[in-house]
Amino acid sequence: MKRDKIKQILTDLTEKEVLxxxxxxxxxAQAQFGFLNVNDGSTLPNLQVVYDAKLENFxxxxxxxxxxxxxxxxxxxxxxxMKQPLEVHADEIIMLGDCPxxxxxxxxxxxxxxxxxxxxxxxxxxxFNAVFRIRSVAAMAVHSYFQERGYVYVHTPLxxxxxxxxxxxxxxxxxxxxNNLPYxxxxxxxxxxxxxxxxxxxxxxxxxxxxTFAMAFGDIYTFGPTFRTENSNTKTHxxxxxxxxxxxxxCDLEGLMDIEEEMLKYVCKYVxxxxxxxxxxxxxxxxxxxxxxxxxxxxxxxxxISHHDVIDxxxxxxxxxxxxxxxxxxxxxxxxxxxxxxxxxxxxxxxWPKDIKAYYMKVNPDNKTVAAVDLVVPQAGELMGGSQRxxxxxxxxxxxxxxxxxxxxxxxxxxxxxxxxxxxxGFGMGxxxxxxxxxxxxxxxxxxPYPRTPxxxxx
Amino acid sequence: MKRDKIKQILTDLTEKEVLxxxxxxxxxAQAQFGFLNVNDGSTLPNLQVVYDAKLENFxxxxxxxxxxxxxxxxxxxxxxxMKQPLEVHADEIIMLGDCPxxxxxxxxxxxxxxxxxxxxxxxxxxxFNAVFRIRSVAAMAVHSYFQERGYVYVHTPLxxxxxxxxxxxxxxxxxxxxNNLPYxxxxxxxxxxxxxxxxxxxxxxxxxxxxTFAMAFGDIYTFGPTFRTENSNTKTHxxxxxxxxxxxxxCDLEGLMDIEEEMLKYVCKYVxxxxxxxxxxxxxxxxxxxxxxxxxxxxxxxxxISHHDVIDxxxxxxxxxxxxxxxxxxxxxxxxxxxxxxxxxxxxxxxWPKDIKAYYMKVNPDNKTVAAVDLVVPQAGELMGGSQRxxxxxxxxxxxxxxxxxxxxxxxxxxxxxxxxxxxxGFGMGxxxxxxxxxxxxxxxxxxPYPRTPxxxxx
Numbered sequence: 001m002k003r004d005k006i007k008q009i010l011t012d013l014t015e016k017e018v019l020x021x022x023x024x025x026x027x028x029a030q031a032q033f034g035f036l037n038v039n040d041g042s043t044l045p046n047l048q049v050v051y052d053a054k055l056e057n058f059x060x061x062x063x064x065x066x067x068x069x070x071x072x073x074x075x076x077x078x079x080x081x082m083k084q085p086l087e088v089h090a091d092e093i094i095m096l097g098d099c100p101x102x103x104x105x106x107x108x109x110x111x112x113x114x115x116x117x118x119x120x121x122x123x124x125x126x127x128f129n130a131v132f133r134i135r136s137v138a139a140m141a142v143h144s145y146f147q148e149r150g151y152v153y154v155h156t157p158l159x160x161x162x163x164x165x166x167x168x169x170x171x172x173x174x175x176x177x178x179n180n181l182p183y184x185x186x187x188x189x190x191x192x193x194x195x196x197x198x199x200x201x202x203x204x205x206x207x208x209x210x211x212t213f214a215m216a217f218g219d220i221y222t223f224g225p226t227f228r229t230e231n232s233n234t235k236t237h238x239x240x241x242x243x244x245x246x247x248x249x250x251c252d253l254e255g256l257m258d259i260e261e262e263m264l265k266y267v268c269k270y271v272x273x274x275x276x277x278x279x280x281x282x283x284x285x286x287x288x289x290x291x292x293x294x295x296x297x298x299x300x301x302x303x304x305i306s307h308h309d310v311i312d313x314x315x316x317x318x319x320x321x322x323x324x325x326x327x328x329x330x331x332x333x334x335x336x337x338x339x340x341x342x343x344x345x346x347x348x349x350x351x352w353p354k355d356i357k358a359y360y361m362k363v364n365p366d367n368k369t370v371a372a373v374d375l376v377v378p379q380a381g382e383l384m385g386g387s388q389r390x391x392x393x394x395x396x397x398x399x400x401x402x403x404x405x406x407x408x409x410x411x412x413x414x415x416x417x418x419x420x421x422x423x424x425x426g427f428g429m430g431x432x433x434x435x436x437x438x439x440x441x442x443x444x445x446x447x448x449p450y451p452r453t454p455x456x457x458x459x
Numbered sequence: 460m461k462r463d464k465i466k467q468i469l470t471d472l473t474e475k476e477v478l479x480x481x482x483x484x485x486x487x488a489q490a491q492f493g494f495l496n497v498n499d500g501s502t503l504p505n506l507q508v509v510y511d512a513k514l515e516n517f518x519x520x521x522x523x524x525x526x527x528x529x530x531x532x533x534x535x536x537x538x539x540x541m542k543q544p545l546e547v548h549a550d551e552i553i554m555l556g557d558c559p560x561x562x563x564x565x566x567x568x569x570x571x572x573x574x575x576x577x578x579x580x581x582x583x584x585x586x587f588n589a590v591f592r593i594r595s596v597a598a599m600a601v602h603s604y605f606q607e608r609g610y611v612y613v614h615t616p617l618x619x620x621x622x623x624x625x626x627x628x629x630x631x632x633x634x635x636x637x638n639n640l641p642y643x644x645x646x647x648x649x650x651x652x653x654x655x656x657x658x659x660x661x662x663x664x665x666x667x668x669x670x671t672f673a674m675a676f677g678d679i680y681t682f683g684p685t686f687r688t689e690n691s692n693t694k695t696h697x698x699x700x701x702x703x704x705x706x707x708x709x710c711d712l713e714g715l716m717d718i719e720e721e722m723l724k725y726v727c728k729y730v731x732x733x734x735x736x737x738x739x740x741x742x743x744x745x746x747x748x749x750x751x752x753x754x755x756x757x758x759x760x761x762x763x764i765s766h767h768d769v770i771d772x773x774x775x776x777x778x779x780x781x782x783x784x785x786x787x788x789x790x791x792x793x794x795x796x797x798x799x800x801x802x803x804x805x806x807x808x809x810x811w812p813k814d815i816k817a818y819y820m821k822v823n824p825d826n827k828t829v830a831a832v833d834l835v836v837p838q839a840g841e842l843m844g845g846s847q848r849x850x851x852x853x854x855x856x857x858x859x860x861x862x863x864x865x866x867x868x869x870x871x872x873x874x875x876x877x878x879x880x881x882x883x884x885g886f887g888m889g890x891x892x893x894x895x896x897x898x899x900x901x902x903x904x905x906x907x908p909y910p911r912t913p914x915x916x917x918x
C-alpha cells in the first residue's frame with residue numbers, strides 16, 4: 001500500500017481518501033475529539049488531523065505523545081476559511097512506534113547548543129528541517145547549473161599525496177597499528193609497510209586534479225567533501241566541509257567572474273523557487289530580511305574592482321579601522337563589510353598582490369599582482385575565491401621556487417602546461433558558506449548534519 | 460569573445476561563423492591544404508577543420524603536432540554527403556599552447572595499463588572521454604531520480620568514530636606528528652592530544668547517520684566517497700570509491716525492491732538518452748552488445764526470489780560447481796552468473812541466512828533469515844545490497860550482542876528505535892559498479908579518475 005506524502009496532499013488541495021505515515025508534532029485532545037499535528041518530513045508545514053470519539057481507540061490516540069510515529073487513514077477536507085488550507089478527518093489511526101516522555105525534541109524553543117548536542121534528532125525540528133532541505137536543494141541547484149551547461153562532474157580523489165593547499169593542512173591517514181608502528185633504520189615510521197606504501201593524506205582541494213580534467217573536457221567541476229586540520233574554534237571553521245571547484249579551459253579572469261555571477265544567481269533563484277516555505281521560515285526566525293537580501297542579489301549587477309582601488313576607497317573612508325588597509329595585504333572582515341555596504345551589493349575584488357596569493361595564479365603584466373578574484377557579498381563576506389591559472393610553465397616554476405613549493409609530487413600537474421596548455425581559470429566555493437548565506441544561519445555547525453570541529457567527533 | 464562548443468556546432472547543423480578553442484587530435488597536411496581533427500571536450504566526436512594555403516601561417520599550421528591547443532575562426536559548411544555531417548573552413552588558426560613530440564597520448568591504440576600510468580592525461584583519449592562523461596551524467600541521473608521524488612540529499616560525515624562496517628575496515632586519521640607521538644602512562648598513543656581528542660577514522664558507510672535523517676525527512680539519500688582498507692588487488696576493489704545510500708522510512712522489503720528497480724531503470728535510461736555517442740563507442744570498442752544489454756534491462760521485470768529457492772535451483776542445476784551451494788552460505792560469482800542466465804535478466808535475491816548478514820537487518824518471522832536483498836544483474840553480478848532494518852530495539856540489541864557489536868559508540872543510532880521508530884529500509888549501491896555496468900569496463904581502475912588501490916596513491 002502506497003502512502004500519500006503530506007507535500008503532495010498540500011499541493012493537490014483535493015478532497016480524497018489518503019493514507020499517511022508520519023510523526024506526531026502536537027496532540028490536543030478534548031473530551032469528544034482531538035487534533036494531531038503530524039509531519040512526514042516531505043515538507044515543512046504540518047498536517048492537521050482531526051480525530052473523534054467514534055474511533056474505537058480514541059482514548060489511546062488522545063494519549064499519543066510527541067514523537068510517536070503513526071499511520072492514518074482518512075479523508076482530506078478543504079477548509080478555506082481556516083488558518084490551514086485543509087485538514088484530514090481520520091477514519092483510523094494506528095501507532096507504529098511509541099515515544100517516551102523523555103524524548104528531547106518537545107514542541108518548544110530549544111537552544112541551538114542543545115540541538116547540536118542532539119544532532120541525530122535535530123532534523124526533526126522545523127528549523128533544521130528547513131536548513132537541511134535548503135542544503136539538499138542547493139546541492140541539486142549546483143549540479144543542475146553545471147550539467148545544463150555541459151560541464152563534466154569529476155570525482156577527484158580524497159586520498160592523495162599532492163595537495164594545492166600544502167600538506168601541513170592535511171590529515172594523515174594510515175592502516176598501520178598506531179600502538180605498534182614499524183620503523184625504518186633511521187627511526188622514522190616505515191610507511192612502506194602501510195597500505196599505499198607511503199605516507200598518504202586526505203585532501204584539502206581537488207583543484208590540481210580538476211585542472212588535468214579541464215584540459216580534456218574543457219569545462220569540469222568537482223563537488224565533494226574537503227578537509228582542513230585547522231585547530232580553530234570559530235563560527236565559520238569546520239574540519240570537514242563540502243566544496244565546489246569548477247575549472248574552465250579557454251577562460252580568463254573576466255570570463256570566470258561571468259560564470260561565478262551567473263552560477264550564484266542560478267542557485268539562489270533555484271532555492272527561492274523550490275523552497276518558499278523554508279526561506280520564509282528562515283526569514284521569520286533566523287534572519288529578518290533574508291528573502292529580500294537574496295532577491296536583491298538576483299537583481300544586482302556585481303561590481304568588479306581591483307584590490308588596489310578597494311584599498312584606495314578604504315583609505316579615503318571616514319572610518320577608524322581596527323586593521324589599517326594596505327596595498328600589500330589581505331583585506332579584513334570590516335573592510336569587506338564597508339565595501340559591500342558602499343556598493344549596496346556583491347563585489348568582485350580582483351588583481352591581488354601576488355605575495356599573499358597561491359603560486360598557481362596568473363601573474364599580471366605589472367608583475368606585482370595576480371589575476372585572482374574574491375567575491376564578497378553583503379552579510380556573508382567572502383563566498384568564492386578563484387583565479388586565472390598561470391599557464392606558462394617557466395613562470396609557474398619560478399613562482400613555485402619563490403613560494404617554496406616542492407615540484408616533485410606534482411610533476412604530473414605541470415604536464416598541463418607542457419602538453420597543449422591554455423588560458424584557464426577556476427574557483428572554489430565553500431558549500432557551507434553558501435548555505436549560511438541562503439538560510440541566515442551564523443554558525444557553520446548548524447548547516448552541517450554532523451559537524452566536525454576540534455574536540456568534536458561525536459556520532 | 461565567447462567560444463562555440465563543438466557539441467553545439469554538431470547539434471545545430473547550421474552554416475555560420477564560429478570561434479573554436481580545442482586540442483588537435485590529428486593533422487593531415489598536404490601541399491595546398493590540410494585537415495585538422497580537433498576536440499574541445501564538449502562531446503566525443505571530433506570536428507574536422509579544413510585549412511588551405513591562403514592562410515598566411517599555412518606552413519606553421521601544417522606542422523602543428525597532436526596535443527597542441529588552438530583557436531580557430533572559420534565557417535561551418537554542411538557536408539551531407541561526407542562521412543561527417545559538417546566541417547569548418549578556417550579563416551584563422553592560432554596556436555595557443557604547443558605540444559612536444561614526446562606527448563604520450565598519440566593517435567594510436569594505447570594499452571589500459573599505459574593509460575593508467577598516465578591517469579592525468581588519459582581523459583584526453585576517446586575511451587576515457589566516453590567513460591568519464593558517462594560517469595558524470597550517471598551521477599546527475601542519480602541526483603535527479605531522488606530529487607524529483609522529494610528525497611533529501613544528506614551529507615553524512617566522513618570523519619567518524621562510528622561505522623556500520625566495523626573499524627577494522629577503516630583508515631585511521633590523525634594530525635599528530637607520527638614520528639614524535641605523545642603516549643599515555645600505559646604506553647598507548649595519547650589521542651587526547653589529537654585534533655578531535657580521540658582516535659578518529661574515515662568512514663566506510665553513511666548508513667547509520669542516514670537512518671537518523673530518514674526518521675526526520677522520510678526519504679533521504681547519500682552520495683559521496685567511501686573508504687575501505689582492504690589489501691585486495693582485484694579488478695573490482697578500490698580503497699576509495701563513491702557510494703549511494705538511500706534510506707526510506709515507512710518502507711518494507713517489497714517497497715525497497717520497487718525503488719531499486721525503478722531507480723536503476725531511470726539511471727540507465729537517462730544515460731542512454733544523453734550519451735548516445737559514448738554508449739555506442741563503448742558498445743563498439745569495450746563490450747559488444749552493451750547497448751542491447753542495457754535496453755534489455757529497461758524492458759525486463761526483475762525477478763524476486765528467496766535465497767533458499769536460489770540454492771534449490773543451484774543444487775538442481777546440471778553444473779559442476781567450484782563452490783557447493785549451501786542454504787547457510789553466501790552465493791558465489793559462478794552462482795550469480797547461473798541465476799541471471801537462468802532468468803535472462805536482473806534478479807533480486809532476498810531473505811538471506813541471518814548469520815552471514817549484518818546486525819541491523821530485520822529478522823524474519825522464521826528467526827533464521829533476515830529481510831535483506833541483493834540485486835544481481837547479467838555480467839556485472841551484484842549491483843546493490845539492501846535490507847529492511849530491524850526497527851525493534853530489543854531484537855536489535857540482541858542481534859548486536861550475538862554479533863559482538865559494541866553498543867557504546869552508537870547509542871545515538873539506537874535512539875531511532877526509541878523515539879517514534881518505524882519500519883524502514885535502505886540500500887547501498889557502489890557507484891563504480893554501476894559505471895562498469897554502463898560502460899562494459901571490467902577494471903574498476905578505469906572508471907575512477909585517480910584510482911586508489913594498495914601501493915597506488917600516485918597523483
